[in-house]
Amino acid sequence: MTADELVVSDLSVHYGGVRAVRSVSFTVGSGQCVGIIGANGAGKTSTLKALMGLVPRTAAEIRFGSHDLTKVRARDVVRHGIGYVPEGRHVFGGLTVEKNLLLGAYVQKWNDRTRRTLREVYELFPVLGEMRHRLAGALSGGQQQMLAVGRALMSNPRLVLLDEPSMGLSPRLIEDILAVLHRLSEAGHALLLVEQNAKLTFEATKTCVVMENGEVAMTGTSADLSRDPRVRQIYLGL
Ligand code: ATP
Numbered sequence: 001m002t003a004d005e006l007v008v009s010d011l012s013v014h015y016g017g018v019r020a021v022r023s024v025s026f027t028v029g030s031g032q033c034v035g036i037i038g039a040n041g042a043g044k045t046s047t048l049k050a051l052m053g054l055v056p057r058t059a060a061e062i063r064f065g066s067h068d069l070t071k072v073r074a075r076d077v078v079r080h081g082i083g084y085v086p087e088g089r090h091v092f093g094g095l096t097v098e099k100n101l102l103l104g105a106y107v108q109k110w111n112d113r114t115r116r117t118l119r120e121v122y123e124l125f126p127v128l129g130e131m132r133h134r135l136a137g138a139l140s141g142g143q144q145q146m147l148a149v150g151r152a153l154m155s156n157p158r159l160v161l162l163d164e165p166s167m168g169l170s171p172r173l174i175e176d177i178l179a180v181l182h183r184l185s186e187a188g189h190a191l192l193l194v195e196q197n198a199k200l201t202f203e204a205t206k207t208c209v210v211m212e213n214g215e216v217a218m219t220g221t222s223a224d225l226s227r228d229p230r231v232r233q234i235y236l237g238l
Contacts, residue, residue: 003065004030004081004158004190006051010060013046013214020046021057022214028159033181033191035201035222037235038211044194045087047211048161051192052077052084064159083157083189087164089148093137097128100136100147104154114154121150124183142173149180159190166197178203198235202226210235 006028013021021043028034038044050057053074062069067080078084091100101121105114122129125146131139136147145165152160165181166174174197181204184191195201201208202222210218210231218225225231232238 005063005065006082006159006190006192007061007063008051008059009062011047011050011057011062012059013043013050013055013057015046015055020214021050024209024211024214024216026209026216026219028190028192030158031185031188031190032207033185033193033205035205035208036192036194036211037196037198037201037208039196039234042211043214044211045163046214048084048163048192048194051161052082078155078157081156081158083152083155083160085148085152085160085162085165087167089144091136091139091144091147091151093135095136096133097136097139097147098132101128101132101151101154104151113156117154117156121153124153124187125150125180140173141169142176145169145173145177146180149184153184153189157189159192160184161192161194163194164196165193166195166200174200198226198231 009025011021011024012019024047036044036047046055049055051062053072059070064080064082069077072080101118127143128146128150136144139147165177169177178200181191193201193204202225205222208220208222208225209216
């Protein structure tokens with residue numbers, strides 16, 4: 001086990017009588033980029049929410065480095081170095097870009113470290129620095145997605161969970177998201193990327209999990225999966 005490895009073993013999520021996630025297992029190594037692809041309703045979002053402690057779950061193990069996350073309350077998961085970019089961005093349109101970013105620093109006090117992290121986010125996403133006094137609601141969809149990622153980075157996470165960052169974006173903006181993912185990875189963050197967009201995911205990650213009906217249907221390197229005839233037909237439309 002490496003210092004910041006995420007180990008998920010036998011994870012299940014039930015909503016009342018609905019089993020949305022069934023006995024899912026995977027690992028994300030320190031600094032690695034791992035993808036989870038699957039169709040609408042496959043259980044991807046529920047898996048991420050379960051890792052964040054936002055939905056009731058059972059698991060043999062959810063461990064990040066030396067921390068047993070099954071014992072950590074939802075609001076404390078971020079303190080252990082995991083950032084979360086939820087589906088649909090959820091930026092506060094009536095607040096400035098900078099206020100949105102500072103909300104992501106809620107686990108820290110406004111101090112030198114917060115100022116340094118804010119500078120780093122602006123270096124990573126210069127457009128956010130240029131627009132820091134603008135209302136978030138005035139940003140384009142792609143810029144709002146960058147803001148949502150920047151906000152998650154304000155807690156200095158070592159692992160970032162991203163839920164469908166490409167959702168609702170044009171092909172050109174999806175290219176921007178790919179560049180963002182590469183930048184995050186180069187900056188040393190491990191990524192767990194949940195996507196319906198398999199093409200983007202294969203380009204952004206080294207290994208991938210395919211989820212179908214709440215279960216892991218396949219796991220492999222992104223290169224191998226992108227050559228698999230069934231994956232190509234179902235997820236790449238080829
Ligand atoms: P999408 O790509 O649409 O986000 P997904 O792969 O992320 O899909 P989930 O959102 O995790 O899938 O949903 C998995 C299953 O759980 C679906 O059948 C969904 O209807 C069900 N589900 C999700 N959230 C709830 C909830 N709060 N209550 C009941 N059922 C839910």
